[in-house]
Amino acid sequence: MNTLxxxxxxxxxxxxxxxxxxxxxxxxxxxxxxxxxxxxxxxVQVVQNQSWGYQVVQNLGAVKAEDPLWLALLRTxxxxxxxxxxxxVWGALAQILLVFGxxxxxxxxxxxxxxxxxxxxxxxxxxxxxxxLGPDYPxxxxxxxxxxxxxxxxxxxVGLAVFLGWRYGAYVTAGAVIVAMVVxxxxxxxxAGKEHLAAxxxxxxxxxxxxxxxxxxxxxxxxxxxxxxx
Numbered sequence: 001m002n003t004l005x006x007x008x009x010x011x012x013x014x015x016x017x018x019x020x021x022x023x024x025x026x027x028x029x030x031x032x033x034x035x036x037x038x039x040x041x042x043x044v045q046v047v048q049n050q051s052w053g054y055q056v057v058q059n060l061g062a063v064k065a066e067d068p069l070w071l072a073l074l075r076t077x078x079x080x081x082x083x084x085x086x087x088x089v090w091g092a093l094a095q096i097l098l099v100f101g102x103x104x105x106x107x108x109x110x111x112x113x114x115x116x117x118x119x120x121x122x123x124x125x126x127x128x129x130x131x132x133l134g135p136d137y138p139x140x141x142x143x144x145x146x147x148x149x150x151x152x153x154x155x156x157x158v159g160l161a162v163f164l165g166w167r168y169g170a171y172v173t174a175g176a177v178i179v180a181m182v183v184x185x186x187x188x189x190x191x192a193g194k195e196h197l198a199a200x201x202x203x204x205x206x207x208x209x210x211x212x213x214x215x216x217x218x219x220x221x222x223x224x225x226x227x228x229x230x
């Protein structure tokens with residue numbers, strides 16, 4: 001148990017401390033964006049299950065590779081909060097509450113939204129590239145996937161989980177998320193799984209960029225120059 005406890009502290013200690021302070025001080029007031037995201041996702045789920053609301057949600061937040069790019073980009077922000085119809089909505093709500101909440105506490109609401117949007121947009125753009133390449137290429141997709149709706153909040157959740165794992169030294173957790181997404185693609189090769197991998201790739205690029213900025217900032221600080229603000 002002591003060994004397990006030491007491992008848990010090493011893996012999640014920094015993340016726990018980053019979350020605990022603002023959450024103890026302000027409780028739910030510390031995560032207004034997350035609370036809004038959960039409520040919006042729940043509302044969208046209710047609306048899209050109504051006879052009058054399904055097409056409304058499709059027109060405003062359902063992104064498909066067959067759509068014109070400008071229309072897909074307009075729909076992408078809301079698409080983060082459109083849960084899949086064939087999956088239980090409580091799973092999406094729990095993912096948003098946990099991962100978005102931790103990210104908002106640790107990174108702030110705007111960084112959280114930017115990373116979530118980058119991850120979702122990476123999946124959206126990958127689908128177009130994959131379909132253009134065709135199924136004969138390793139990263140290609142069949143033409144039928146052009147009519148499949150993008151992943152909704154799951155790509156953003158996966159991307160945020162990987163970024164948080166890197167940022168706070170929870171490398172085993174981040175690695176487990178990546179491995180799980182690879183296994184998903186191997187066992188059930190579908191558009192959503194491959195979009196998750198595209199989201200991870202985009203977030204890893206963000207991690208590399210942030211690491212480069214940190215190295216430059218430390219180098220400038222060591223030389224006496226003003227640090228770079230990232």
